Amino acid sequence: MTDTLNDRLADYTAVAAELGVDAVALVPGPNFARAVQHPFSSHERPFVLIAPVDRAPVALVPNLELGSWDLVGFDGQVFDWRDQDGYDAAFGAMLSALKIGSLAVEGQVMRVFVHHAMLRAQPDLRIVDGEVAISALRMIKTDADIEAMQAAIDISERALAITLESVRLGQTEKQVEQRLVQALFAEGADGLAFSPIVAAGDGSARPHAKARDDYALKAGDPLLIDFGAAKNGFAADITRTVFLDHVTDEGRAVYDTVLRANMAGLEVTRAGVTAHRIDDVVTGVLEASPFADRIRTKTGHGLGREVHEAPYIMRGNHLELPAGTVYTNEPGLYEIDNFGVRIEDDVLVTEDGYKSLTSFPKDLTVLKC
Amino acid sequence: MTDTLNDRLADYTAVAAELGVDAVALVPGPNFARAVQHPFSSHERPFVLIAPVDRAPVALVPNLELGSWDLVGFDGQVFDWRDQDGYDAAFGAMLSALKIGSLAVEGQVMRVFVHHAMLRAQPDLRIVDGEVAISALRMIKTDADIEAMQAAIDISERALAITLESVRLGQTEKQVEQRLVQALFAEGADGLAFSPIVAAGDGSARPHAKARDDYALKAGDPLLIDFGAAKNGFAADITRTVFLDHVTDEGRAVYDTVLRANMAGLEVTRAGVTAHRIDDVVTGVLEASPFADRIRTKTGHGLGREVHEAPYIMRGNHLELPAGTVYTNEPGLYEIDNFGVRIEDDVLVTEDGYKSLTSFPKDLTVLKC
Numbered sequence: 001m002t003d004t005l006n007d008r009l010a011d012y013t014a015v016a017a018e019l020g021v022d023a024v025a026l027v028p029g030p031n032f033a034r035a036v037q038h039p040f041s042s043h044e045r046p047f048v049l050i051a052p053v054d055r056a057p058v059a060l061v062p063n064l065e066l067g068s069w070d071l072v073g074f075d076g077q078v079f080d081w082r083d084q085d086g087y088d089a090a091f092g093a094m095l096s097a098l099k100i101g102s103l104a105v106e107g108q109v110m111r112v113f114v115h116h117a118m119l120r121a122q123p124d125l126r127i128v129d130g131e132v133a134i135s136a137l138r139m140i141k142t143d144a145d146i147e148a149m150q151a152a153i154d155i156s157e158r159a160l161a162i163t164l165e166s167v168r169l170g171q172t173e174k175q176v177e178q179r180l181v182q183a184l185f186a187e188g189a190d191g192l193a194f195s196p197i198v199a200a201g202d203g204s205a206r207p208h209a210k211a212r213d214d215y216a217l218k219a220g221d222p223l224l225i226d227f228g229a230a231k232n233g234f235a236a237d238i239t240r241t242v243f244l245d246h247v248t249d250e251g252r253a254v255y256d257t258v259l260r261a262n263m264a265g266l267e268v269t270r271a272g273v274t275a276h277r278i279d280d281v282v283t284g285v286l287e288a289s290p291f292a293d294r295i296r297t298k299t300g301h302g303l304g305r306e307v308h309e310a311p312y313i314m315r316g317n318h319l320e321l322p323a324g325t326v327y328t329n330e331p332g333l334y335e336i337d338n339f340g341v342r343i344e345d346d347v348l349v350t351e352d353g354y355k356s357l358t359s360f361p362k363d364l365t366v367l368k369c
Numbered sequence: 370m371t372d373t374l375n376d377r378l379a380d381y382t383a384v385a386a387e388l389g390v391d392a393v394a395l396v397p398g399p400n401f402a403r404a405v406q407h408p409f410s411s412h413e414r415p416f417v418l419i420a421p422v423d424r425a426p427v428a429l430v431p432n433l434e435l436g437s438w439d440l441v442g443f444d445g446q447v448f449d450w451r452d453q454d455g456y457d458a459a460f461g462a463m464l465s466a467l468k469i470g471s472l473a474v475e476g477q478v479m480r481v482f483v484h485h486a487m488l489r490a491q492p493d494l495r496i497v498d499g500e501v502a503i504s505a506l507r508m509i510k511t512d513a514d515i516e517a518m519q520a521a522i523d524i525s526e527r528a529l530a531i532t533l534e535s536v537r538l539g540q541t542e543k544q545v546e547q548r549l550v551q552a553l554f555a556e557g558a559d560g561l562a563f564s565p566i567v568a569a570g571d572g573s574a575r576p577h578a579k580a581r582d583d584y585a586l587k588a589g590d591p592l593l594i595d596f597g598a599a600k601n602g603f604a605a606d607i608t609r610t611v612f613l614d615h616v617t618d619e620g621r622a623v624y625d626t627v628l629r630a631n632m633a634g635l636e637v638t639r640a641g642v643t644a645h646r647i648d649d650v651v652t653g654v655l656e657a658s659p660f661a662d663r664i665r666t667k668t669g670h671g672l673g674r675e676v677h678e679a680p681y682i683m684r685g686n687h688l689e690l691p692a693g694t695v696y697t698n699e700p701g702l703y704e705i706d707n708f709g710v711r712i713e714d715d716v717l718v719t720e721d722g723y724k725s726l727t728s729f730p731k732d733l734t735v736l737k738c
Contacts, residue, residue, distance in 0.1 A: 039579055041564070043677040044477055044670070064665045067575035067705050083667040083683050105481055108413060112484050113476030116498050129485050178554065185551045195410070195560060206436035210408055296433045298452040301413070308412040314452050336436050 005073050008035050012051040015104065015133045021126075022100035023052035024134060025118075029109040030305035031134055033233055036072040040065065046087050046114050049074075052100055060087070060094050091121035104130025135310050139302060140324035145234065146348065149304070149326060150357055152193070152231035153346055156238050157360045159183035160225065167223065167369050169244060173198045174213035176223070184229050193235035194307050196227035204241065204340040207296055207332065219245035222339050223367075228307065235307045237328050238358055239344030242365040254291055254333050254341050255364050261285035261331035262343045262362070265299060265313075269329075269347060269354040275317035282331050283315065291333045294340075300328035303346055325349040326357065374442050377404045381420040384473065384502045390495070391469035392421035393503060394487075398478040399674035400503055402602055405441040409434065415456050415483050418443075421469055429456070429463050460490035473499025504679050508671060509693035514603065515717065518673070518695060519726055521562070521600035522715055525607050526729045528552035529594065536592065536738050538613060542567045543582035545592070553598050562604035563676050565596035573610065573709040576665055576701065588614035591708050592736075597676065604676045606697050607727055608713035611734040623660055623702050623710050624733050630654035630700035631712045631731070634668060634682075638698075638716060638723040644686035651700050652684065660702045663709075669697035672715055694718040695726065 012024040012035065026032045026049045028042040040047060045062040052058075057076040061069050066080055077097065081090035095118065105115070107129035118125055141149070162183040167176060177198040184192065199209035200217050204224040217223065221244045228236035241258075243251055265282040279299040286295050298314035303326045311319050313327050321327070327349070332342030345358040381393040381404065395401045395418045397411040409416060414431040421427075426445040430438050435449055446466065450459035464487065474484070476498035487494055510518070531552040536545060546567040553561065568578035569586050573593040586592065590613045597605035610627075612620055634651040648668040655664050667683035672695045680688050682696050690696070696718070701711030714727040 039564070041577075044681070064576045067703070068577055068579075070705075083681070084685060107482030107485060108480055110481045111477055112474055112479045112481060112496075113498060113500060115481050115484065116476060127481075129482060131482060178557075181560075182551065182554045185547065185554060188547075191550075191564060192560065195408070207433045208410075208437055210437075312413070312452070316453060316455075334436070336439075 005036060006075070009051045009057050011137050012134065013053055015130065015137070016051065016053045019104050019128065019130050019133055021102040021104045021128060021130070023050050023098065024104045024130060025050045025110070026106065026134070027110045027114060029106065030138060030309065031106055031109065033305055034138055036074070038068070038072050039233060040068065046091070046117055048114065050094070050098065050103070052098060055098070058094055058098060060090050087117060088120060091117050095122045095125065100125070102126040102128065104128050104134065106134050107131040108135070132310065138304050139310055140322050141304060141326055141348075145304060146326070148232040148234040149236065149346070152189070152229045152234050152236035153238065153357050155184060155187045155189050155229040155231060156227065156236040157358065158187045159229070160238065160240065160360060163225070164242065164367060167217065167244070167367060169219055169369060170216050172213050173200055173203060173211040173215050173217070176217070177211040180225065180227060184227075187229070189229035189231060191230040193228035193230045193237060197224065199224045200244070202337055202339060205334045205336050205338060207334060207340070207342070217244055220248060222251060222341060224340060224342055226342065226344065233305055235303060235305070237303050237307050237344065237346060238360065239330055239342045240360060240362065241341045241343065242367050244367050244369060247364065247366050251339070252364060254294075257286060257289040257291055258331050258333055258341045258343050259362060259364070262329055262345065265329045265331070266345070266347065266354055266356065269349055271323040271349055271351045272320050275311045275313045275319050275321060276315050278329070279314045282329070286331060286333060294333035294335045296334045297332060300330045300344070302327050321349045323349055323351045374405060375444075378420045378426050380506050381503065382422055384499065384506070385420065385422045388473045388497065388499050388502055390471040390473045390497060390499070392419050392467065393473045393499060394419045394479070395475065395503070396479050396483060398475065399507060399678065400475055400478065402674055403507055405443070407437070407441050408602060409437065415460070415486055417483065419463070419467065419472070421467060424467070427463055427467060429459050456486060457489060460486050464491045464494065469494070471495040471497065473497050473503065475503050476500040477504070501679065507673050508679055509691050510673060510695055514673060515695070517601040517603040518605065518715070521558070521598045521603050521605035522607065522726050524553060524556040524558050524598040524600060525596065525605040526727065527556045528598070529607065529609065529729060532594070533611065533736060536586065536613070536736060538588055538738055539585050541582050542569055542572060542580035542584050542586070545586070546580040549594065549596060553596070556598070558598035558600060560599040562597035562599045562606060566593065568593045569613070571706055571708060574703045574705050574707060576703060576709070576711070586613055589617060591620060591710060593709060593711055595711065595713065602674055604672060604674070606672050606676050606713065606715060607729065608699055608711045609729060609731065610710045610712065611736050613736050613738060616733065616735050620708070621733060626655060626658040626660055627700050627702055627710045627712050628731060628733070631698055631714065634698045634700070635714070635716065635723055635725065638718055640692040640718055640720045641689050644680045644682045644688050644690060645684050647698070648683045651698070655700060655702060663702035663704045665703045666701060669699045669713070671696050690718045692718055692720045
């Protein structure tokens with residue numbers, strides 16, 4: 001457990017050493033937030049924190065952020081720049097002072113304009129994608145992390161209950177989404193972890209469907225809701241699929257298959273299990289069913305400051321999950337022009353098993369509405 | 370005015386020709402949304418749409434997005450990939466089929482992992498940052514764009530009125546923020562254009578402050594609220610600063626200066642004015658005041674699908690603004706450990722002047738609360 005900004009920067013220095021590069025660069029996003037414990041965003045302005053192996057850290061900070069930057073307790077050198085002057089001179093000054101030959105960056109976070117600005121300032125700088133090693137520092141959640149995630153999940157589950165109570169046939173997907181979002185904020189969300197998916201009928205067959213304002217809920221529809229609150233910098237990510245008024249035999253059979261897959265994944269979860277093994281068991285249940293041709297996704301992904309983060313729960317990923325990992329167990333079956341079902345829990349890996357941070361009921365539910 | 374996906378892709382082909390490269394690549398984000406008129410996000414999965422100069426467009430699509438992708442009416446070749454297989458083979462197949470030597474990308478949107486994946490697939494591919502030219506296609510708003518922005522702004526202004534009515538001394542910044550967010554969704558927002566800034570007292574001196582849950586509003590505080598709804602893919606971005614219970618002479622003088630700067634910017638706005646000229650006039654008012662040392666930012670930025678987009682309203686940017694541009698006019702004065710004031714309007718440039726899309730009163734307001 002690290003406590004100070006310098007301790008946390010030392011974690012990134014260790015990553016640089018592990019990767020055989022001279023430094024690690026972070027830009028606003030989840031790793032930056034972990035390091036400085038304060039939310040920053042970047043928009044069009046480069047903002048870079050660099051932890052070198054053998055000297056003090058430096059930061060390139062937009063001038064208008066200096067007041068907020070003062071709050072993080074950074075004692076390294078700061079190269080600030082003003083909109084009027086542009087940022088090339090600041091990159092030049094920073095890289096001249098640093099004297100590094102190679103740099104690991106977050107490939108999933110850093111945008112190309114920052115990459116190019118660094119290469120303009122130092123054309124021989126070797127930039128490598130250190131995403132996996134850098135973000136791995138976020139994989140084992142601290143107690144404080146888990147507390148924040150549980151708060152996000154509890155808010156989300158209360159909002160889901162409120163939303164489902166208000167669902168009526170004839171409402172549009174969009175109306176259900178609006179109700180859900182209002183309930184999330186009323187229950188204490190800081191924000192939305194992502195744009196919610198509220199999909200009924202054939203819409204549920206698209207894993208990343210957007211709520212339609214021209215589709216009215218009808219009897220027999222599955223209603224798939226995939227959503228989450230953001231709270232204190234952490235995300236919830238939950239899916240439940242319910243049926244409206246009644247459920248067909250096909251709907252019931254698909255739902256039961258997905259639920260068995262979800263449960264099978266939970267059963268093999270404990271510290272040391274590989275991501276491959278969980279997906280193999282979960283997807284194996286789907287493959288052994290009559291609905292194998294409806295498989296479209298892997299089992300899930302890590303969850304924390306980002307909605308999607310390491311570890312990715314998929315065959316071929318032989319990473320052994322340490323205790324403290326939180327992942328989404330979200331099997332689904334989707335048939336285009338017919339319907340889809342997904343059930344998603346947020347699962348904490350423990351030494352001797354798991355703890356599901358989600359507790360919303362997942363027995364097949366038919367809403368009389 | 371372009372109407373079909375192929376028409377819009379032809380716009381990007383024209384940009385490629387203008388930049389002297391063989392193709393333009395778009396990844397999920399505002400330009401991608403303009404092109405396909407459907408919201409997509411990318412997370413950890415590469416998703417790339419390429420418009421080459423002399424052949425049909427192609428797309429690299431995550432397999433689980435194929436159902437949603439079918440909705441956009443794309444008739445080019447699709448290279449899909451599944452999580453289990455990774456995406457390198459799809460990039461290889463796509464670039465082999467394309468046979469291009471150079472590619473312009475959106476530097477502010479594309480992340481380094483996609484850049485690196487393309488270079489793994491084709492090490493001699495020349496990738497240039499085409500951000501400015503690519504995003505310039507979004508600068509002149511269509512009537513439909515303006516309608517969506519006005520809807521976002523109207524929602525935001527109603528939410529601000531509701532929020533200010535409920536402000537009471539002793540509330541925390543965080544409580545005011547929660548009220549604002551709930552009001553935004555109750556009034557019809559699809560989402561938040563960005564994380565709102567609700568900053569009172571010394572917090573108002575930090576241009577990008579975050580609402581505190583341990584700061585209670587007190588008599589004499591300025592209360593700065595910078596926020597916006599997202600609606601139909603477009604953003605609002607509005608700031609008002611009010612004073613609680615009473616205003617000091619210093620507060621009044623600073624406020625009047627900022628308001629004069631804002632008005633001076635409006636007065637010179639018409640089609641053909643340069644971004645430089647607007648900022649020069651606005652910042653000139655601030656510089657001529659006793660508070661010149663409190664200037665921290667440029668005048669503003671373009672507004673549309675992104676909260677911050679071209680044109681950036683700053684000295685040195687000699688771009689002549691065409692009719693149909695929407696920009697934020699947001700002068701401010703900030704003194705660390707004292708307070709800050711910002712007033713921000715969303716301004717449509719017209720042939721013979723401007724239309725302020727924001728209409729919330731900006732006379733100095735003292736809330737008796």
